[in-house]
Amino acid sequence: MIALLIDADNLSSPEWVQEAVNILEQNEGTVAIRRAYGSAENMKGITEVLRMKAIRPFVNLHLSKNTTDISLAVDAMELACMTPRPKMIVIASGDLDFVPLVVRLRERGIRVCCISERSKLSQDAIPAYDQVIYVGAEKAPTSAPKVQGVVPTTEKISSAPPKKAIANTSQTKKVAPKVVAKSKDAPKKATKTAAASSKTAVKTHQAIIAALPKMHEGQWLELSEVAKILHDQKILAKNATSTKLFRQFPHHFELMPVGKPNKVRLIKP
Incomplete structure (x- = not known):
């Protein structure tokens, strides 16, 4: 059983939430538990993807900082004490605050994965996780990948000398070059x-x-x-x-x- 817990105050883009679910389903299988935690304001921005992906929203009371983190951590430990417990818990957030939670979950024999956008993930948090998955445009490679099994086409060069073209001056028409007028209105x-x-x-x-x-x-x-x-x-x-x-x-x-x-x-x- 796989559990996905989304910190919607951190991972608040609907496109990236959808991408996170798609990646997990393709690589790990069915995600049985899907929950999103966050303020009412941030939940509004991902309402449609929550509906499409059947993710349960958990809206926090408007109090001080870290209410979302604590709410997510409490549910994660509750899931770890269930029978049967999840084989993998995925925390969709780049916050460093979740490292103590990750350590406790791993001590209970649960694989812990992090999903985050690269710019929001603290580098100090990476060693705590079993796996880190980046979402968003920032994870795209800077150069085109090499495709195996595709042989580039090349032109065949003939060893025969090129034939000289015979110009027929009587039939050749002079074509005046086209002048492209620059628009004065563009600036x-x-x-x-x-x-x-x-x-x-x-x-x-x-x-x-x-x-x-x-x-x-x-x-x-x-x-x-x-x-x-x-x-x-x-x-x-x-x-x-x-x-x-x-x-x-x-x-x-x-x-x-x-x-x-x-x-x-x-x-x-």
């Missing part, structure tokens, strides 16, 4: 596009501040409460996350903590 269009994008960013920034008057006081605001207000004001798209939105304005907003932010404030000039 203007690029400038207009950049200007429009800049205006949109300014409007979004102003709309965020207008919707959150407490930010003028320089207070740290809870990210989940802020996201709800931005969703209600139609500033934040339905499936978008507030973290990505604020990271578009690094000179105006500050997130805390850096790894898994749960608070935000306005940076005053």
